[in-house]
Amino acid sequence: MMSINNKINTTKLNLDNLSTLSQKIGGNALKLKERTPQEIEQNKMLDMQKKVDAILSNNHFATTLDENKKHYFSRYFAISPIHNRNDGYIHTTTSLPKEYLYQGLQFNSAGNSKFLDTPIGQMEIFLDLEGDNDKYGVGKVGFMGQLINLDNNRDGYLDADDEFFDKLKLKGYNSSGEEVILKLSDVYGALDLTKFVKTQKEIDNKYVVSGTTLFRPEESYQQMQKEDIKKIFAQYGDKNGYIDFTKTYKSETDKEWEKTYVFWEFMQSSNFAIKDTKLNGETRLERMHFVTDFKSPLAFAENVAKFEKDFKRGFNNNIKMRFDTMYNNYYANDSFANRLNIKREFEVVTGLGFSEAKFKEFYEGLKGVDASKYIDALDGELDYIKGMLLNDDGTITLDFFSGKSINVAELYSTNGEFNLTQKGERASVMSEASSLNEEELNKLDFTQVGMQTDNGIVSLADLGIQFIQKEMFANGKIAFVLTKGNGSTLIASDLYKIRSVENMLLFEELEEKDKLHPRFETEA
Numbered sequence: 001m002m003s004i005n006n007k008i009n010t011t012k013l014n015l016d017n018l019s020t021l022s023q024k025i026g027g028n029a030l031k032l033k034e035r036t037p038q039e040i041e042q043n044k045m046l047d048m049q050k051k052v053d054a055i056l057s058n059n060h061f062a063t064t065l066d067e068n069k070k071h072y073f074s075r076y077f078a079i080s081p082i083h084n085r086n087d088g089y090i091h092t093t094t095s096l097p098k099e100y101l102y103q104g105l106q107f108n109s110a111g112n113s114k115f116l117d118t119p120i121g122q123m124e125i126f127l128d129l130e131g132d133n134d135k136y137g138v139g140k141v142g143f144m145g146q147l148i149n150l151d152n153n154r155d156g157y158l159d160a161d162d163e164f165f166d167k168l169k170l171k172g173y174n175s176s177g178e179e180v181i182l183k184l185s186d187v188y189g190a191l192d193l194t195k196f197v198k199t200q201k202e203i204d205n206k207y208v209v210s211g212t213t214l215f216r217p218e219e220s221y222q223q224m225q226k227e228d229i230k231k232i233f234a235q236y237g238d239k240n241g242y243i244d245f246t247k248t249y250k251s252e253t254d255k256e257w258e259k260t261y262v263f264w265e266f267m268q269s270s271n272f273a274i275k276d277t278k279l280n281g282e283t284r285l286e287r288m289h290f291v292t293d294f295k296s297p298l299a300f301a302e303n304v305a306k307f308e309k310d311f312k313r314g315f316n317n318n319i320k321m322r323f324d325t326m327y328n329n330y331y332a333n334d335s336f337a338n339r340l341n342i343k344r345e346f347e348v349v350t351g352l353g354f355s356e357a358k359f360k361e362f363y364e365g366l367k368g369v370d371a372s373k374y375i376d377a378l379d380g381e382l383d384y385i386k387g388m389l390l391n392d393d394g395t396i397t398l399d400f401f402s403g404k405s406i407n408v409a410e411l412y413s414t415n416g417e418f419n420l421t422q423k424g425e426r427a428s429v430m431s432e433a434s435s436l437n438e439e440e441l442n443k444l445d446f447t448q449v450g451m452q453t454d455n456g457i458v459s460l461a462d463l464g465i466q467f468i469q470k471e472m473f474a475n476g477k478i479a480f481v482l483t484k485g486n487g488s489t490l491i492a493s494d495l496y497k498i499r500s501v502e503n504m505l506l507f508e509e510l511e512e513k514d515k516l517h518p519r520f521e522t523e524a
Helices: 004-010 015-024 037-056 098-106 144-150 226-236 264-269 301-332 336-350 356-365 371-382 431-435
Strands: 077-079 092-094 116-118 121-127 157-159 168-173 179-183 190-192 242-244 258-261 272-277 283-287 298-300 385-390 396-400 405-408 426-429 449-453 456-459 465-472 478-484 489-492 496-499
Touching: 037 121, 037 144, 037 336, 226 242, 226 385, 258 264, 272 405, 283 431, 301 336, 301 356, 301 371, 336 356, 336 371, 356 371, 449 489, 456 496
Parallel strands: none
Antiparallel strands: 077 092, 116 121, 121 168, 157 190, 168 179, 242 385, 258 298, 272 283, 385 396, 396 405, 426 496, 449 456, 449 496, 465 478, 478 489
């Protein structure tokens, strides 16, 4: 006999069921309550609010995403112990360390401001997703630092390359109190987001890292000079020149089962990045990490070897599990917020634009014979450096806990400050330049391409460069031979993309008396 509980579970009360039921019970028919126009509008407003919250990543820094918009590929990711629902959605968590509670302190006064200082005055910014000037009043950007969450490619600019740039609008009031609304893209060709964060020299809290970490490494890392690399290996390397970051010693304060990492201070203060090749053949910079991410100077004696063994054995499977979970959850939960966050994360971890076809390619590729190719395109910042060696040809061998070893021709580092030209303009390492041919290189605008000199980063145009040649050395290192009009040459290990404020602004500065201003509470 079927129990009453089973009967209830096997009955689906959809509209057809209710219609049939109402016919059977005649005059006592059930009547579905129609929603009032007010209720319909209320629901639309709530839906719009959810979309805005997802786009702006409200509460972003205190919830489940790390500073690089990662969840599934965060170093702090785990499958949640919460029992999974029957809808196929896999619940996950990111147990972010104490540092993430202080992420808001990375913003300066401009980043914490409710208003944007523009050439035409101080104004509010809001998202207008439906082209109705934010009909429901839910699109307001609470503080300017939130705009960083809209920077899809993390290049430090909000521009046409970012999905919601064209949906942002400015609101201000003129001297007569009249409301003025303009599209952000009509005032700015690009908005420099780095102006909203503190750099390392402006931070005095040990738990706060430089605001440069909110952007891709190209914006703040520079290639290390040979002499500086040699000094590191001379100071920390063994007799063979190898630096073993798992090396420990017994200090007087260590307990019986504890040891201290020999190079703890060095690992804490070093920020390295290397060039990595994306699946499409283009290159990008990728940050490297040490075991100090475990937030303790102590290495439990029996755990160092165990960690390495477990990490090596399970690393590839861990990568596959993370992507499988992300892929599964994309289709198990079609909410706007869920899919937007996964799209963003896919773009961060692969360096490629999102499409469901590309998403599927990775999903299937990780299960195929070429799985290693896809793992290499995803592992990035999840692996930890175990040790490194300076080779005779100048290359550096990096050993990882996963068991992988790679040779790199260049090593990059940062001091927590943004790359700037001699004139104070923003400059980004053109990591993609190494994959361009000479014809493509010489089509670049030399006023917006620079190189590092003894006097800082200077544009090729200001240096009188007329032609670029690319040269590859036997050790795999690439250099650019820059020829001047008089035939003399300069050698650049990297090229930089330069963007000036003049190229970003589409409006000239208004006189103070003509500037717009926000409506303050006393005026409302």
